[in-house]
Amino acid sequence: MSSVTKALQLLTHFSTARAEIGLSQLCRIAKRDKATTYRHLQALEIAGFVEQNPSTKQYRLGPTVLQLAQTREATVPRKASAQRPLLDLAEATGETSHVTVLSGSTVYGLASCDSQRHGTRAIIDIDTFPLHATASGLCSVAFGPEQLMDAAKSNLTQFTDTTPTSIDTLQATVESVRKTGFGHASRSFETEVEGLSAPLFDQTGQFAGAISVASVATRFTPELEHTIKEHLIIAAREISHNWGGIIPTTIEGLWARSLTSTHKLETTS
Amino acid sequence: MSSVTKALQLLTHFSTARAEIGLSQLCRIAKRDKATTYRHLQALEIAGFVEQNPSTKQYRLGPTVLQLAQTREATVPRKASAQRPLLDLAEATGETSHVTVLSGSTVYGLASCDSQRHGTRAIIDIDTFPLHATASGLCSVAFGPEQLMDAAKSNLTQFTDTTPTSIDTLQATVESVRKTGFGHASRSFETEVEGLSAPLFDQTGQFAGAISVASVATRFTPELEHTIKEHLIIAAREISHNWGGIIPTTIEGLWARSLTSTHKLETTS
DNA sequence: AACATCGGTTCAATATATGAACCACAATAG
DNA sequence: CTATTGTGGTTCATATATTGAACCGATGTT
Numbered sequence: 001m002s003s004v005t006k007a008l009q010l011l012t013h014f015s016t017a018r019a020e021i022g023l024s025q026l027c028r029i030a031k032r033d034k035a036t037t038y039r040h041l042q043a044l045e046i047a048g049f050v051e052q053n054p055s056t057k058q059y060r061l062g063p064t065v066l067q068l069a070q071t072r073e074a075t076v077p078r079k080a081s082a083q084r085p086l087l088d089l090a091e092a093t094g095e096t097s098h099v100t101v102l103s104g105s106t107v108y109g110l111a112s113c114d115s116q117r118h119g120t121r122a123i124i125d126i127d128t129f130p131l132h133a134t135a136s137g138l139c140s141v142a143f144g145p146e147q148l149m150d151a152a153k154s155n156l157t158q159f160t161d162t163t164p165t166s167i168d169t170l171q172a173t174v175e176s177v178r179k180t181g182f183g184h185a186s187r188s189f190e191t192e193v194e195g196l197s198a199p200l201f202d203q204t205g206q207f208a209g210a211i212s213v214a215s216v217a218t219r220f221t222p223e224l225e226h227t228i229k230e231h232l233i234i235a236a237r238e239i240s241h242n243w244g245g246i247i248p249t250t251i252e253g254l255w256a257r258s259l260t261s262t263h264k265l266e267t268t269s
Numbered sequence: 270m271s272s273v274t275k276a277l278q279l280l281t282h283f284s285t286a287r288a289e290i291g292l293s294q295l296c297r298i299a300k301r302d303k304a305t306t307y308r309h310l311q312a313l314e315i316a317g318f319v320e321q322n323p324s325t326k327q328y329r330l331g332p333t334v335l336q337l338a339q340t341r342e343a344t345v346p347r348k349a350s351a352q353r354p355l356l357d358l359a360e361a362t363g364e365t366s367h368v369t370v371l372s373g374s375t376v377y378g379l380a381s382c383d384s385q386r387h388g389t390r391a392i393i394d395i396d397t398f399p400l401h402a403t404a405s406g407l408c409s410v411a412f413g414p415e416q417l418m419d420a421a422k423s424n425l426t427q428f429t430d431t432t433p434t435s436i437d438t439l440q441a442t443v444e445s446v447r448k449t450g451f452g453h454a455s456r457s458f459e460t461e462v463e464g465l466s467a468p469l470f471d472q473t474g475q476f477a478g479a480i481s482v483a484s485v486a487t488r489f490t491p492e493l494e495h496t497i498k499e500h501l502i503i504a505a506r507e508i509s510h511n512w513g514g515i516i517p518t519t520i521e522g523l524w525a526r527s528l529t530s531t532h533k534l535e536t537t538s
Numbered sequence: 539a540a541c542a543t544c545g546g547t548t549c550a551a552t553a554t555a556t557g558a559a560c561c562a563c564a565a566t567a568g
Numbered sequence: 569c570t571a572t573t574g575t576g577g578t579t580c581a582t583a584t585a586t587t588g589a590a591c592c593g594a595t596g597t598t
Contacts, residue, residue: 003555003585004312007273011316011337019344023576033557038577043273047280048510049337054353057576061341063350066472066513068280068318069338072330075288081332084323203335241317244335272554272586292545302588307546326545 006032007040011049011061020058069203069244078209079111081242086211089235090115093213093228096122099200099239100129100136101209105151107131107140110209122193122214132156132170132188133163135195136210139183142174143199143207143251149174163188181254182229183210187217194220196228198236199251203244211235229259275301276309280318280330289327338472338513347478348380350511355480358504359384362482362497365391368469368508369398369405370478374420376400376409379478391462391483401425401439401457402432404464405479408452411443412468412476412520418443432457450523451498452479456486463489465497467505468520472513480504498528 013021013029023041027034041059044050048064082099090097094117099110107129114121124134131137131152141148152174156165164170177183183197197212213228233255237247282290282298292310296303310328313319317333351368359366363386368379376398383390393403400406400421410417421443425434433439446452452466466481482497502524506516 002272002308002312004273004276004309005315008312008316008318014337014340016340016343019340024574034576035557035578036555039271039555040273043271043277046274047277049277060345061337063341063511063513065334065337065341067515068283068330068334070472070474070513071283071285071288072332072334074285076329203339205339242332244332244339246336293543303545304547304588305586308586 003040006036007043010037010040010044014050014061020053020056020060022056022058026059078243082111082211082239083113085235085238085242086111086113088238089113089211089213089231092231092234093215093224094118095213095215095219095228096124097235098124098129098136098212098214099209100140100212102140102144102148102207105131105148107134107137107210118216118219120216122190122216124190124193124214130155130157130159130189132165132173133159133185134189134212135183135185135197135214136212137183138174138177138185139197139199139210139212140207142177142183145207159189160187160191162186179254180258181251182232182258183212192217194225196225196232198229198232198255199247200236200243201240201245201247205245205248208240208243208245211239226259229255233259272309275305276312279306279309279313283319283330289322289325289329291325291327295328347512351380351480351508352382354504354507354511355380355382358382358480358482358500361500361503362484362493363387364482364484364488364497365393366504367393367398367405367481367483368478369409369481371409371413371417371476374400374417376403376406376479387485387488389485391459391485393459393462393483399424399426399428399458401442402428402454403458403481404452404454404466404483405481406452407442407446407454408466408468408479408481409476411446411452414476428458429456429460431455448523449527450520451501451527452481461486463494465494465501467498467501467524468516469505469512470509470514470516474514474517477509477512477514480508495528498524502528 010026010030013026023034023038027037030037041050045052048062050059051062052059078101086097086099090113094115096112096114098112100107101110109127109129129137131141131148141152152170153167156170158165164173185195187193189195194215194217195212197210199207200209200211202208211232213232215224215228240247279295279299282295292303292307296306299306310319314321317331319328320331321328347370355366355368359382363384365381365383367381369376370379378396378398398406400410400417410421421439422436425439427434433442454464456463458464463484463486464481466479468476469478469480471477480501482501484493484497509516
């Protein structure tokens with residue numbers, strides 16, 4: 001491992017929960033030699049990546065990261081940084097995939113990608129995704145800000161005969177999303193389309209959008225569902241990472257449980 | 270110079286104007302060896318500080334900086350990161366100093382610091398600074414968003430007999446701030462106080478606030494004015510840096526000219 | 539077909555990173 | 569009023585990781 005990598009790794013130990021770290025403390029956390037760590041910190045300090053609290057001598061993140069983040073945010077739009085994982089997802093599942101972002105109480109389509117594998121494809125050609133009827137929408141209601149539930153309740157347009165049109169069925173559906181970590185819209189927007197989705201998180205740590213796969217219903221077997229979920233997880237992690245966020249451990253836990261149970265179902269059936 | 274420092278220096282070459290840089294190009298810009306630069310970029314890529322545009326192979330800032338910036342923003346408030354330069358300023362000038370931030374059309378006091386050097390001190394004990402009558406306010410009008418001028422015009426309260434109360438005198442005063450790079454409130458808020466200020470900038474590149482020195486009028490000689498301006502510049506650079514910004518070169522130019530002319534005045538008088 | 543780029547790789551030479559032991563200081567504890 | 573234990577910071581011989589000229593294959597230009 002290069003010394004550059006080692007030095008940069010030190011930065012990963014700073015968080016809102018542990019904003020300031022002393023030299024000795026950091027050595028323990030990172031399991032590193034003190035002299036080396038000290039020199040690494042000095043190099044990071046020169047570059048403005050860390051600074052020392054003058055009163056406590058503890059180190060904390062420096063102002064340079066603000067500048068860099070500004071540049072990154074200004075030059076790499078969310079869409080571009082979601083493109084690659086989206087393509088991989090469509091490729092791996094053989095189904096059409098979407099990335100949506102939440103703005104206010106509206107779920108906007110940010111990017112989509114068709115797989116070339118099958119002749120029939122799910123074409124979702126809309127700008128905004130209904131909260132109650134699409135996998136992305138349900139994911140947003142389940143993991144986004146609370147007022148989204150009200151927004152969803154206030155527009156329960158019926159698209160198919162399985163669209164949740166009552167407040168009770170909507171709440172039950174959202175509840176199951178919160179339990180499994182996946183949004184699931186079973187032919188509730190288009191009669192021939194099964195939607196599965198996973199939440200995305202950005203640098204604020206908040207829900208920022210969703211990644212979804214729209215599968216042609218006739219192909220939607222338990223095996224495909226399992227495959228889609230596996231790749232949704234990969235894509236969600238990657239896009240969240242590109243947006244400066246991480247998947248909360250609670251969600252990771254839901255996914256882990258959700259996948260093992262699906263797997264059981266798959267092997268016992 | 271350590272290899273860590275050298276690697277981190279590479280990041281300074283990325284900006285909104287030059288968001289993506291190829292390996293060879295970066296070597297020319299940074300005047301570095303190609304093999305070394307390549308390895309440094311690899312280390313930065315592992316840590317997520319840069320990433321490669323898959324299609325062009327060019328490098329750009331990576332998602333990690335977003336996370337770090339989030340943590341920095343959440344854990345180091347503006348006030349804390351302005352404190353030290355503010356103290357140094359008060360110390361160096363022997364006068365009371367303030368940091369103000371702009372929020373909407375209001376200039377709020379963020380922090381202040383008294384010098385212990387003199388028995389008499391300028392005490393500015395307010396939460397919000399009048400736009401037209403204080404050095405910080407004038408600086409905000411001069412370098413902040415345009416609508417501030419309207420806000421200033423709509424409240425021309427007379428505090429002293431030199432307070433600019435007409436739209437014409439206000440505009441003339443602001444004009445001179447734009448010419449010199451320094452806000453100057455000559456006994457226009459308190460009869461015994463001369464105020465000098467300089468603008469502050471944050472990571473968005475926009476005007477974010479002002480740093481000011483309130484000097485007791487009887488002490489306010491051309492020599493002191495020159496000293497205050499010198500140290501205002503230092504403080505403004507430092508606080509802006511701590512907020513993730515830099516002083517625009519136009520302002521730096523104004524200051525340079527402004528200071529040499531003051532110096533001439535000082536030596537010829 | 540010759541030439542000039544590009545991103546990426548190799549390997550011997552050596553400059554640079556390393557860490558045990560060492561300060562000086564501050565805050566406890568006995 | 570010492571010990572003790574913690575801290576941030578420093579030293580220096582050792583050795584390991586960094587370095588850059590030269591090289592490669594690919595792509596594009598003249």
